Amino acid sequence: MSMEQAGRVVRSTGSPHSETPTSPPIRTFLHTDDGVTIDSVYDPPSFVYDASRSPARDLVFVIAHGFTGDVDRPHVRRVVEALTRYGGVVTFSFRGHGASGGRSTVGDREVLDLAAAVAWARELGHTRVATIGFSMGGSVVLRHAALYRPETGGGASGHVDAHADAVVSVSSPARWYYRGTAPMRRLHWLVTRPAGRLVGRYGFRTRIHHRDWNPVPLSPVEAVPGIAPTPLLIVHGDRDGYFPLDHPRMLAEAADGHGELWIEPMGHAEHAVGDELLGRIGDWAVTAGR
Numbered sequence: 001m002s003m004e005q006a007g008r009v010v011r012s013t014g015s016p017h018s019e020t021p022t023s024p025p026i027r028t029f030l031h032t033d034d035g036v037t038i039d040s041v042y043d044p045p046s047f048v049y050d051a052s053r054s055p056a057r058d059l060v061f062v063i064a065h066g067f068t069g070d071v072d073r074p075h076v077r078r079v080v081e082a083l084t085r086y087g088g089v090v091t092f093s094f095r096g097h098g099a100s101g102g103r104s105t106v107g108d109r110e111v112l113d114l115a116a117a118v119a120w121a122r123e124l125g126h127t128r129v130a131t132i133g134f135s136m137g138g139s140v141v142l143r144h145a146a147l148y149r150p151e152t153g154g155g156a157s158g159h160v161d162a163h164a165d166a167v168v169s170v171s172s173p174a175r176w177y178y179r180g181t182a183p184m185r186r187l188h189w190l191v192t193r194p195a196g197r198l199v200g201r202y203g204f205r206t207r208i209h210h211r212d213w214n215p216v217p218l219s220p221v222e223a224v225p226g227i228a229p230t231p232l233l234i235v236h237g238d239r240d241g242y243f244p245l246d247h248p249r250m251l252a253e254a255a256d257g258h259g260e261l262w263i264e265p266m267g268h269a270e271h272a273v274g275d276e277l278l279g280r281i282g283d284w285a286v287t288a289g290r
Helices: 003-007 074-083 110-123 136-147 182-192 194-203 220-226 246-255 275-287
Strands: 026-031 037-043 059-064 088-092 128-134 166-170 232-237 260-264
Touching (some): 037 074, 059 074, 059 110, 074 128, 128 136, 220 246, 246 260
Antiparallel strands (some): 026 037
């Protein structure tokens, strides 16, 4: 993966170390390793939301949203605003979502999108990156952490420092093709049927690829053992309507004592996570790996 392909900025200015509390976000398009343009936003650390807390200037969060989300969705922006109390925040629209190019592969090629965003976060001057993924994005951060290792810096080529220093997976599935709940059966209809993909395109601003996975990517539960020793936090709601509790427990078991599991009184993904929980996640990321 070359520097240009993995995260070269098309247009941007500024450095996180020269930002003031009133500095505006930076918006740009990144290029992935396979040539997809990814709409991305950087929000500098903020002193506004919690005057008693000094953000970690070396830390940046890279947020991987859930399926049908994008950088401008209110529930994504709420997560951004909460985490700027703890460090800088990069968020982006996965391929096929919002203003990004390409088509969604529902968690497969999206690993390349996350790698581009992580590489950009480091180009901006941050030395520690915490990836935080929700639902589909939760599966992506797990697979990304297993494939992009600190010892190589990047992926297979190792040319780009696109690894994560800490990983938080919220509401992630453990295994592929799960249809055990009504919401997941509806999602499979959306992804696999032509009529469903039309609904995705015009109802959710999500363009879904028509091809099946070939080959089937590494599953989240298969990826988890490859994440150690990178700090890992698995967060899941006890009222999650998409993935029941056997999913986070499978992930925690696969971690084999590495990482933490938080079962929280909440539903699914960004819509359900509250400010108090986001604050605890921010605190965890500030100290993780230090």
